[in-house]
Amino acid sequence: MSRQELNVDICVIGAGAAGLSVAAGAAQLGLSVVLYEAGEMGGDCLNTGCVPSKALIAAAKTAHSMQHASRYGLGNAKAVVDWTRLRGHIDGVIETIAPIDSQERFEGLGCTVFREHAAFIDPGRVQSPSATVTAQKFVVATGATAFVPPIPGLAETPFLTNETVFAQPTQPKSLIVLGGGVIGVELGQAFARLGTQVTVVEAMTIMGPQEPEAVAIVRASLLADGVTVQEGAKAVAVSGDHAEVSVTLEDGLVLKAERLLVAVGRAARVENIGLDKAHVSYSRKGVTTDDRLRSRSNPRVWAIGDVAGQEQLTHAAGFHASVFIRNAVFKAPATAVVAHMPAVAYCDPEVAKIGLTEAQARDQFGSEVTVTQAEFEDNDRAQTERSTEGFCKLVIGKGGKILGATIVGEGAGEAIQLVGLAMANKKGVGAITSLISPYPTRSEIVKRAASAYFTPKLFSDRTRKLVKFLKLFG
Structure with missing residues (x-):
């Protein structure tokens, strides 16, 4: 099977929030667009991030409200958690939103969509099993993935991330959450409200660079929900199997639980997409760009969304897409650096x-x-x-x-x-x-x-x- 040779205005690698926004906008403006996605259309936000996590949180909030109904003069009731049905709720929300991000919709807008891995083969071409694409402009929108820290024993121990936790066949009876940032706190609290015994381990202070008064309120809420919060606690070793995991802290304390959730941050997806061949500079944080999201080393390449090394937020990805369109299509100067994100x-x-x-x-x-x-x-x-x-x-x-x-x-x-x-x-x-x-x-x-x-x-x-x-x- 020979590869197609395509020459288009814009080639987008990654069909998450950022890439889809660029592809939709450019196609509707009459530009020719190739869109690549090797995984699920919609990217992390739809499939493993914002959407499933907020669906889980909504279920947990309902369970919590039932258990505290007496504040309204009603009788408290313990929620009966059916994990299979709860997963069905999460899947149902994803399925409802998915058509907006579907391959069919974007082909209907005029995009050429390839559901396969693509990588640069030189500064001006991207190649996949089906096509070699030359484009006037390339948009790298490959997102980010859960960062796995180099803790001794972790690589040999079964663990979950936000990308796998929603697919668990059963609800864990106990859970250690490694990382007390936003993802760790959100998921830890949600599982606790659904009946899982949860311990959150954070090397510094939970919630990161927030106002101290805000952190204090969240901490109190976690404790009220039965979450054990270990702050200033560094994990130095991990071991275990599918039945039980152990996390050893720097002070010698050993924590045990049925499952381990690693939520210590996100790493940009910059590997295996040929950035070196494209002469695009990058680091673990993402592609090195100027304030307009254009690669500093290859002006034909732009990076938007999580891979741009700025805010890893879905709405930031959408904003980045608008910055690209304004700069690259309308030639109007627009910066991605704003004070109101x-x-x-x-x-x-x-x-x-x-x-x-x-x-x-x-x-x-x-x-x-x-x-x-x-x-x-x-x-x-x-x-x-x-x-x-x-x-x-x-x-x-x-x-x-x-x-x-x-x-x-x-x-x-x-x-x-x-x-x-x-x-x-x-x-x-x-x-x-x-x-x-x-x-x-x-x-x-x-x-x-x-x-x-x-x-x-x-x-x-x-x-x-x-x-x-x-x-x-x-």
């Missing part, structure tokens, strides 16, 4: 962050920084739902410029978008106070935190004197 940890309570933390802002701007905070316990909607944990914290710079925000609580990922909208449009904190929020909503907390910035001035002695003076005119 939000990130959400979908634990309970949720933690949403955008921009700088208070500590980061003070390091950069010192005394110019003002911090305001509003609590969910003062939010009427939160009170009606008996869910008052958390806060909204705004970090504000000179002239009312919003430098960052953290929201902790139910629906934090929805509320943070108000801050993101203001930052994206270069609006100061005053723009948020101008908003008329419907009552009662949880998002009112953002306006309350913004209004607190003006409170000292509004009710100052100077303002009181002004009001007293104006009274003279009736």
